[in-house]
Amino acid sequence: MARHIYTCPLRWSDMDAYGHVNNVVYLRYLEEARIDFVTRLAREGGGHGPFSAGSVVARHEIDYLRPLVHRPEPVTVETWVTRIGGGSVTVSCEVKDEEHVYARARTVVVPFDVTAGRSRRITDEEREILTGWTDEDAQDTQDEKKQADEGAVAA
Numbered sequence: 001m002a003r004h005i006y007t008c009p010l011r012w013s014d015m016d017a018y019g020h021v022n023n024v025v026y027l028r029y030l031e032e033a034r035i036d037f038v039t040r041l042a043r044e045g046g047g048h049g050p051f052s053a054g055s056v057v058a059r060h061e062i063d064y065l066r067p068l069v070h071r072p073e074p075v076t077v078e079t080w081v082t083r084i085g086g087g088s089v090t091v092s093c094e095v096k097d098e099e100h101v102y103a104r105a106r107t108v109v110v111p112f113d114v115t116a117g118r119s120r121r122i123t124d125e126e127r128e129i130l131t132g133w134t135d136e137d138a139q140d141t142q143d144e145k146k147q148a149d150e151g152a153v154a155a
Helices: 023-044 124-131 142-151
Strands: 004-008 055-064 075-084 089-096 101-113
Touching: 004 023, 023 055, 023 075, 023 089, 023 101, 023 124, 075 124
Parallel strands: none
Antiparallel strands: 004 075, 055 101, 075 089, 089 101
8 A cells, every 4th residue: 555645744823712723724735735636637647637737636534543732743645546546536545644644635636628617437548647656555435435436526
């Protein structure tokens, strides 16, 4: 299993009135890691990796496991693929450091044809690249697959 590793700095502005990273900021961390991951996939695909022509987020799901307080050390966001459908991909993430996992998240991403203004199917080339980033031990359950499909933009 391959996981993409993104080192994410904590910013003072990430904190809320309770002194920990605000729940909404986690979405920004996930976005930064996902964009870094997609950029890596594009390099692997010779500039034409999955989603290099466009994508949209259809669903986010985050489990906050413990408070993350400001500190000078960054956190790590590990990203991997847990499901490849016909018209969507589920990407899972963990926001963590060497001692703790602070959040686990799942995001459904849909390839999007920007010119046509609609979602599109995943190509065989994209599927092959994405398969190299799957974690067979962390595959979604049938219920989670159904939820991901329901949250995807209609192709």
